[in-house]
């Protein structure tokens with residue numbers, strides 16, 4: 001039996017949790033979804049059935065804290081008799097997965113992007129520059145799945161939600177949350193399906209208005225290259241690449257970014273890449289699906305107009 | 314304050330990645346090895362904290378003899394001592410087990426790792442270590458200050474930042490912004506030669522193996538759109554690529 005952790009965020013199941021359910025279902029064994037957190041309307045969790053769960057378990061719990069959540073998840077895995085635990089690799093998922101692995105004495109494979117073939121799990125390595133096929137002989141496994149690497153399909157129907165609880169001994173929070181500060185953008189970069197990203201070619205922070213406008217029209221998050229965040233034109237939360245965030249949206253639009261190897265490392269797994277650069281020799285064109293050679297300041301307004309027309313249609 | 318910093322030795326960020334032996338081994342020919350960038354930030358912040366509060370910084374790496382140049386660099390920028398566990402690191406579980414068994418023999422107030430190693434991108438060692446040592450952990454930390462055995466931290470969360478408090482000892486993984494790396498100077502390099510570097514024999518086995526590697530599929534080729542008709546891009550993304 002495979003257990004899938006469902007992350008609750010703002011009173012809803014995160015989309016990456018549905019990806020994990022679909023993935024787990026296709027591993028072939030029965031899937032139990034375990035949601036930990038607080039959700040006002042627990043019937044919302046019944047939806048997990050549509051994406052592959054045959055049972056849905058809810059453990060009511062205050063705020064996220066990695067030790068508490070890991071204790072509960074591994075207790076659930078032991079009690080329900082599961083040998084495989086699948087966790088989406090969000091920031092929270094990555095914080096609990098290794099703890100769960102140690103508690104269950106399981107092997108852990110992180111950053112998985114596809115279903116196993118020949119018993120080997122495909123995972124991203126060298127920061128997006130390659131993939132590895134990882135095997136383990138361990139009888140128990142914890143797998144973290146890279147968000148947005150697995151399509152979501154409806155494969156079942158809603159199932160009723162079971163409440164579960166454990167005694168409090170193993171769940172002492174070890175860290176105390178003082179404050180949460182939302183990043184500026186409306187759509188979190190790590191969850192965005194479309195990302196509009198810009199580099200030093202934009203000349204200065206005062207020119208980001210048009211980047212934000214285009215992103216808004218496309219329902220996209222904004223990102224930037226390293227020098228842009230180093231110069232404080234944009235916040236560091238937007239920096240993508242080898243030393244920034246790794247993302248794999250459906251669409252990545254790079255404007256005025258040269259396409260240095262360290263930048264590409266963080267974005268090259270994006271499904272469709274658009275490069276806009278005034279230099280026809282810019283390395284970004286080598287990895288792009290669509291390209292425009294031109295001045296960003298002339299190209300972006302045209303894109304904004306076309307996006308407005310599309311949104312009206 | 315005693316701080317342990319875990320250092321992973323990785324290929325330089327400009328390395329062109331290729332494989333040998335029928336795609337079963339990473340081709341290390343001509344590769345320049347560096348300290349994992351996040352670990353370098355962790356090391357710098359550790360040095361800053363011990364300068365502020367007094368204490369010592371121990372650098373530990375699980376690696377074969379060829380990692381010693383990087384360890385010497387850690388000593389040259391100011392680490393007090395270094396430890397090398399003499400094993401080829403294959404698996405985060407194995408690495409964490411080795412570090413945990415060393416750490417359990419000394420009372421560290423803080424254990425720093427990087428957010429992830431830029432070669433195998435596990436992002437696992439901090440969490441594994443914390444659980445093995447039964448300590449609190451905080452991932453992707455951008456900021457730490459310590460006052461009277463309580464750490465105040467900031468970490469990245471999906472869609473923002475979180476401010477947390479935690480009493481020592483604790484394990485954390487460093488995210489960019491944690492500190493600006495230092496460049497070793499001549500005096501540091503000379504001093505590093507006489508600093509202690511102990512070598513420990515390994516005990517842990519690995520739990521996973523890398524069966525094969527693969528490079529990403531080459532792109533079909535780029536479709537160019539004329540800059541005077543840039544709006545056509547939006548239409549292609551909608552109708553052809555179907556991504557908006």
Ligand SMILES: Cc1cc2nc3c(=O)[nH]c(=O)nc-3n(C[C@H](O)[C@H](O)[C@H](O)COP(=O)(O)OP(=O)(O)OC[C@H]3O[C@@H](n4cnc5c(N)ncnc54)[C@H](O)[C@@H]3O)c2cc1C
Pocket residue numbers: 198199200201202224225226227228239240241242243244255256257258259260261262263266276277278279282294295296297326350
């Ligand atoms: C250890 C290490 C780690 C690194 N990690 C990262 C990382 O994680 N992420 C990252 O991004 N970088 C990283 N870098 C830096 C990387 O090597 C590049 O320096 C950086 O990506 C360049 O940013 P850029 O493309 O915005 O700027 P530039 O290289 O300056 O390129 C600007 C581009 O804009 C174009 N341009 C200029 N004006 C216009 C215009 N009007 N219209 C259209 N195009 C225009 C130019 O033709 C050029 O291609 C790292 C470097 C090192 C050494």
Ligand SMILES: Nc1ncnc2c1ncn2[C@@H]1O[C@H](COP(=O)(O)O)[C@@H](O)[C@H]1O
Pocket residue numbers: 318319320321322349351352373374375376402405408425426427428429430431433434435436437438439
């Ligand atoms: N071989 C190693 N020796 C010492 N520390 C390591 C080693 N590998 C990884 N680490 C530490 O663990 C962090 C995360 O690595 P990983 O889990 O491999 O992505 C790194 O940034 C290092 O701080």
